[in-house]
Amino acid sequence: MMLAALNAFARERGLADDPLYEVKPVDFLIRIDVEGGFIGLESTVGEGGKGKPMSIPRLPQRSANIAAGFFADYPKYVLGHDKEESTAPKGWARPTGKSAAKLDAFLALVQEVTAQADIPEARAVEAFLKNASSRRRTLAAREPEEWTGSEMLAFVVGESTTPVHQLSGIRAWWEQRAGARAALGKTAVCLVSGKVSTVAGTHPKLKNVPQAQSSGASLVSFNAGAFESHGLKQGDNAPISQDVALGYVLALNDLLRKSEQRRYRQGIQLGDDSVLVFWTGSSPQQESLLLSWMDPTDEDLKRFLESPLRGLEPGELDDRAFYAVTLAGNSGRVAVRDWFQSRVGDVKHHIQRYFEDLRIGNAPLGPIPVWRLLKAVEAPSGRGLSPDLATRMVGAALRGHSFPRQLLTAALDRLRLPPADDRFEREQLRLRVALIKATLSRLPRSGPAPLEVTVSLDKNNRMPPYVLGRLFAVLERLQGAALGDLNTTIRDRYFGAASRNPAMVFPRLIQLSVHHVAKLGNSGRWLERTKSEVVALLPSERFPRVLGLEDQGLFAVGYYHQREAFFTKRSAPEDAASTGASVVSPD
Amino acid sequence: MKPAASRRFCVRASGPVACFTRPEMKAERVSYEVMTPSAARGLLEAILWKPAIRWHVHEIAALAPVQWTSFRRNEVNSRAVVGKFDYAADADKERAQRNTVALRDVDYVITASFTLVPEKTGPEDNLRKFEEMFERRLEKGQCFHAPYLGCREFAARVEAATEGLRPHESIERRPLGLMFYDFDFGGPGEEVRPLFFEAFLERGVLRVPPWEQVIERNGRRP
Numbered sequence: 001m002m003l004a005a006l007n008a009f010a011r012e013r014g015l016a017d018d019p020l021y022e023v024k025p026v027d028f029l030i031r032i033d034v035e036g037g038f039i040g041l042e043s044t045v046g047e048g049g050k051g052k053p054m055s056i057p058r059l060p061q062r063s064a065n066i067a068a069g070f071f072a073d074y075p076k077y078v079l080g081h082d083k084e085e086s087t088a089p090k091g092w093a094r095p096t097g098k099s100a101a102k103l104d105a106f107l108a109l110v111q112e113v114t115a116q117a118d119i120p121e122a123r124a125v126e127a128f129l130k131n132a133s134s135r136r137r138t139l140a141a142r143e144p145e146e147w148t149g150s151e152m153l154a155f156v157v158g159e160s161t162t163p164v165h166q167l168s169g170i171r172a173w174w175e176q177r178a179g180a181r182a183a184l185g186k187t188a189v190c191l192v193s194g195k196v197s198t199v200a201g202t203h204p205k206l207k208n209v210p211q212a213q214s215s216g217a218s219l220v221s222f223n224a225g226a227f228e229s230h231g232l233k234q235g236d237n238a239p240i241s242q243d244v245a246l247g248y249v250l251a252l253n254d255l256l257r258k259s260e261q262r263r264y265r266q267g268i269q270l271g272d273d274s275v276l277v278f279w280t281g282s283s284p285q286q287e288s289l290l291l292s293w294m295d296p297t298d299e300d301l302k303r304f305l306e307s308p309l310r311g312l313e314p315g316e317l318d319d320r321a322f323y324a325v326t327l328a329g330n331s332g333r334v335a336v337r338d339w340f341q342s343r344v345g346d347v348k349h350h351i352q353r354y355f356e357d358l359r360i361g362n363a364p365l366g367p368i369p370v371w372r373l374l375k376a377v378e379a380p381s382g383r384g385l386s387p388d389l390a391t392r393m394v395g396a397a398l399r400g401h402s403f404p405r406q407l408l409t410a411a412l413d414r415l416r417l418p419p420a421d422d423r424f425e426r427e428q429l430r431l432r433v434a435l436i437k438a439t440l441s442r443l444p445r446s447g448p449a450p451l452e453v454t455v456s457l458d459k460n461n462r463m464p465p466y467v468l469g470r471l472f473a474v475l476e477r478l479q480g481a482a483l484g485d486l487n488t489t490i491r492d493r494y495f496g497a498a499s500r501n502p503a504m505v506f507p508r509l510i511q512l513s514v515h516h517v518a519k520l521g522n523s524g525r526w527l528e529r530t531k532s533e534v535v536a537l538l539p540s541e542r543f544p545r546v547l548g549l550e551d552q553g554l555f556a557v558g559y560y561h562q563r564e565a566f567f568t569k570r571s572a573p574e575d576a577a578s579t580g581a582s583v584v585s586p587d
Numbered sequence: 588m589k590p591a592a593s594r595r596f597c598v599r600a601s602g603p604v605a606c607f608t609r610p611e612m613k614a615e616r617v618s619y620e621v622m623t624p625s626a627a628r629g630l631l632e633a634i635l636w637k638p639a640i641r642w643h644v645h646e647i648a649a650l651a652p653v654q655w656t657s658f659r660r661n662e663v664n665s666r667a668v669v670g671k672f673d674y675a676a677d678a679d680k681e682r683a684q685r686n687t688v689a690l691r692d693v694d695y696v697i698t699a700s701f702t703l704v705p706e707k708t709g710p711e712d713n714l715r716k717f718e719e720m721f722e723r724r725l726e727k728g729q730c731f732h733a734p735y736l737g738c739r740e741f742a743a744r745v746e747a748a749t750e751g752l753r754p755h756e757s758i759e760r761r762p763l764g765l766m767f768y769d770f771d772f773g774g775p776g777e778e779v780r781p782l783f784f785e786a787f788l789e790r791g792v793l794r795v796p797p798w799e800q801v802i803e804r805n806g807r808r809p
Binding site: 001002003004188189191192194196219220221222223224225226227229230231232237238239240328330333335336337338339388391 | 609610611612613614615617620655657662663664665666683684685686688763764765767770772778779780781783785804805806
């Protein structure tokens with residue numbers, strides 16, 4: 001289904017219209033006369049420093065092998081010039097070793113044309129390639145150190161403006177050759193399209209997948225004995241036609257391509273080793289909106305401040321299909337980590353719910369990049385989260401499922417540690433508690449009392465863990481007000497213990513707070529009042545002995561809510577009366 | 588003339604994990620959404636198989652929703668070699684860590700029957716004998732090897748299906764794309780080839796076309 005969907009996407013967006021040609025920037029045109037003599041080297045490099053994009057015959061797969069392009073290629077093939085092999089200016093005069101073999105391969109293709117068809121331009125190129133002095137003159141047209149080896153070169157003959165590879169005769173020959181080659185291959189029913197066609201022996205490669213080889217890696221490959229069944233070799237194990245193989249790879253490569261703002265045009269990096277790419281049967285505009293929600297760049301975040309829910313309202317294309325696949329590189333191979341198929345409308349709905357679940361305190365509703373969330377719950381050493389946690393979390397968010405439990409443990413563990421950097425502490429705390437809140441409110445709703453977690457302070461919530469969390473925030477505040485800036489506050493020392501075993505810690509903390517109130521005198525009276533308000537919400541018997549994982553989460557949420565309520569009051573004292581806590585300013 | 592078929596058996600197979608590997612994603616496995624006919628055949632053959640019978644799967648009903656899980660395991664790159672004991676124990680280059688995207692908590696009811704293979708049937712063999720044999724073995728929980736859900740390591744719990752089991756989905760017709768049907772082993776000396784069929788989940792039931800129809804669809808051997 002996945003390959004079929006990708007293939008349909010490639011066809012719909014016109015990515016596989018021309019299977020024999022591809023658009024690549026061509027940096028230089030070598031102008032030659034009909035006898036193959038060198039006339040000039042014409043640069044097409046524009047303002048951006050890039051050559052003019054041009055349709056050229058698709059370059060073959062290369063790794064260590066020698067495979068020449070057709071009438072357009074890099075200097076190694078066209079001129080037999082390799083920067084590494086030729087250090088001295090004398091060296092590049094005569095190609096040696098591998099460069100020579102590459103030049104021969106390029107020439108062999110051209111000779112194939114001249115042997116079968118009567119095209120004067122092809123003969124001119126052949127003559128040029130056979131003539132060492134023409135090639136030397138071409139190289140001499142630029143300073144030796146200017147040649148980087150990655151210039152795309154193509155030919156023009158005489159006064160013509162059409163490059164040789166785009167001449168109709170050459171094109172026809174190239175297509176005929178491809179057809180003849182395909183006919184030689186084995187045919188079978190393609191397991192994607194269902195049509196009888198030539199089976200791809202090996203598949204083209206995906207580029208820009210994390211942790212995969214930079215030269216590319218295959219999604220469908222059978223490179224070891226363990227993958228082959230019943231004596232079938234390579235692509236015969238899963239008969240996929242050459243067209244489909246090219247189509248899905250072009251689609252994925254288009255989605256994975258690097259863009260100006262993003263590392264992946266339409267993908268989200270998840271963890272170190274995987275990337276989620278998605279596509280829809282809807283419009284590219286909608287896709288880019290969805291992307292800016294799922295993985296906002298800094299610019300997107302600024303835009304969302306102005307119009308928070310832009311693009312998530314129900315629209316007319318909501319019943320179109322939505323596909324997402326998480327790919328992970330494994331050196332020469334690409335593995336599928338997760339695969340998901342839905343409708344655009346459902347995904348929009350789930351994304352909206354995801355951010356509503358994450359919303360806490362008085363922060364505005366809006367997207368938060370996944371990496372930032374996970375960074376906030378990561379141990380300071382940068383280790384400790386399992387590599388697929390991001391995949392599972394985003395998968396759950398898009399599907400509207402509950403979050404992996406590991407998020408809750410990670411966030412709670414991180415809360416117990418003293419803050420690493422004071423500057424981002426408030427933001428980090430918000431993200432951690434937001435994750436806890438989202439995880440809690442997404443827990444499978446079973447049993448009599450569903451866990452309702454509010455966005456901001458809920459003074460009527462009488463659940464003991466929540467109230468204890470609030471109480472802890474009040475006690476911390478009392479200490480802060482009485483003793484000023486401290487190296488170690490009760491949060492640094494007791495937060496973990498207080499959230500796990502309240503009965504052990506709270507009696508001691510409350511005793512301590514009596515001294516803090518005494519030291520504060522009159523100015524501490526409003527805090528003391530808040531404290532007794534909070535304590536009044538607790539059941540009359542003693543503090544709970546142990547809190548479970550979910551209760552610890554609720555404790556953290558209560559703590560955060562109360563703490564934020566203090567911050568809000570300080571910044572906006574006029575609200576204090578309406579929240580009903582106290583009219584006395586803390587200062 | 589078509590050989591006489593046995594009565595149709597309904598077998599319920601469930602398990603915590605299952606992976607019905609797609610051929611195009613079998614290096615790092617990704618499962619089909621629903622059990623494939625060949626996996627169902629393998630499961631039935633674990634309970635009863637004789638050279639004289641050939642199983643035909645007619646329907647696979649999915650009782651549980653499709654749920655996914657993924658994990659990584661240490662696997663090996665080469666196949667087991669006869670006579671080479673513990674062939675991958677210490678060879679680093681033989682080992683590799685690979686990902687699997689599998690199904691979770693699956694529950695199926697397989698409807699199948701078998702026919703006799705004329706050239707392998709002895710004078711004392713008849714349909715009734717094998718039918719009773721299968722019922723007896725299913726009842727007692729006997730098997731030749733542990734029945735499994737796509738991969739040997741994902742053992743299946745197998746029992747006779749009771750009345751009143753309903754598929755989970757009620758969508759009229761949901762396309763699943765082309766699905767692996769089974770291998771066409773061909774005659775001696777012929778190459779093995781995989782066969783595919785257009786799979787649909789109709790109200791939660793995968794209807795499996797008969798062998799002849801699939802052969803027709805995939806083209807006869809040249």
